Amino acid sequence: MRPVLIALLALSLANCGRLEQVGKAPEFNPVENSNEFFAMTSTPMPTEIAARPRAQEASLWSGSRRSLLGDRRAAARGDILTVVIEIDDKAEISNSTGRSRSSSDTMGMPSMFGIPQRLNAELPEGASMADAYETGSNSSYQGDGSVARNEKLTLRVAATVLDRLPNGVMRIQGVQEVRVNFEVRELIVTGFVRPEDVSRQNEITYDKIAGARISYGGRGQITDVQQPRYGQQVADILLPF
Structure with missing residues (x-):
C-alpha cells in the first residue's frame, strides 16, 4: 500500500500548481526567457558585424540595410523573418489482398512382389495397402485496408534567427501565443533555412x-476538459484489459 500512497501523493502535489489557476485565465510564457529574446539582445559575433557593409547613411546607393535599396532580409542572429504556413494535404490509400490455395495427395501400393498382400493380413480390419494414405488441404485469405486523411492549416508567424551555422544555414524559431x-x-515553429530561400518580402x-517542427495547440479550460484525467491515463497504461 505504501507505493500506492506515494504515487497518489505525487499526483496530488503535481496538480497543486494548477489549482492556482482556478477562475483565472492561463498565463503567457515570459518572453524574457525565450531563445528569441536572447538572440536579439546578445552581442553579435565580430564576424557578423564585419559582414555588414559600412557606408554613408545619407547615400541612396549604400549597402546599408536601412537604405532605400538595401536588402532587409534576415541574415544574422537576432534578425526577424515571417514564416508562412499553408498546409493543404489530402491523401487516400486503398488496397485489397486475396490469396487461396488447395492441395491433395494420394498414395497406394496394391501390389509389389506380394508384399502388400502379406501386410494386409497384419493390418486392422478394413485397412489395405492399396490405399495407403490420402491427404487434402484448403486455405484462403482476404484482406482490405484504406486510409483517408485531409489536413488544412493556414498561419503566419514571425520567427527569430537564433544562430547562423558555419555553412551559412540559419536556425530559426518562432513562438506565438x-x-x-x-x-x-x-x-511554435522551428527549423533550418537557407538565406537564399528567404524572399524579398522577408518571408x-x-x-x-x-x-x-510545427506545433499548433493550446492550454486552458477547454483543453483540460478535452483531455482525460491523470488517473484515467495511468489506468489505460497499466490495465491489460
Missing part, C-alpha cells in the same frame, strides 16, 4: 524549412 477568454492558443514558406 494568443489568449481568448480562458484559452491560450500556441504556435519563407514552411516547405523550405529543413527539419521543420
Whole structure:
C-alpha cells in the first residue's frame, strides 16, 4: 500500500500548481526567457558585424540595410523573418489482398512382389495397402485496408534567427501565443533555412524549412476538459484489459 500512497501523493502535489489557476485565465510564457529574446539582445559575433557593409547613411546607393535599396532580409542572429504556413494535404490509400490455395495427395501400393498382400493380413480390419494414405488441404485469405486523411492549416508567424551555422544555414524559431477568454492558443515553429530561400518580402514558406517542427495547440479550460484525467491515463497504461 505504501507505493500506492506515494504515487497518489505525487499526483496530488503535481496538480497543486494548477489549482492556482482556478477562475483565472492561463498565463503567457515570459518572453524574457525565450531563445528569441536572447538572440536579439546578445552581442553579435565580430564576424557578423564585419559582414555588414559600412557606408554613408545619407547615400541612396549604400549597402546599408536601412537604405532605400538595401536588402532587409534576415541574415544574422537576432534578425526577424515571417514564416508562412499553408498546409493543404489530402491523401487516400486503398488496397485489397486475396490469396487461396488447395492441395491433395494420394498414395497406394496394391501390389509389389506380394508384399502388400502379406501386410494386409497384419493390418486392422478394413485397412489395405492399396490405399495407403490420402491427404487434402484448403486455405484462403482476404484482406482490405484504406486510409483517408485531409489536413488544412493556414498561419503566419514571425520567427527569430537564433544562430547562423558555419555553412551559412540559419536556425530559426518562432513562438506565438494568443489568449481568448480562458484559452491560450500556441504556435511554435522551428527549423533550418537557407538565406537564399528567404524572399524579398522577408518571408519563407514552411516547405523550405529543413527539419521543420510545427506545433499548433493550446492550454486552458477547454483543453483540460478535452483531455482525460491523470488517473484515467495511468489506468489505460497499466490495465491489460
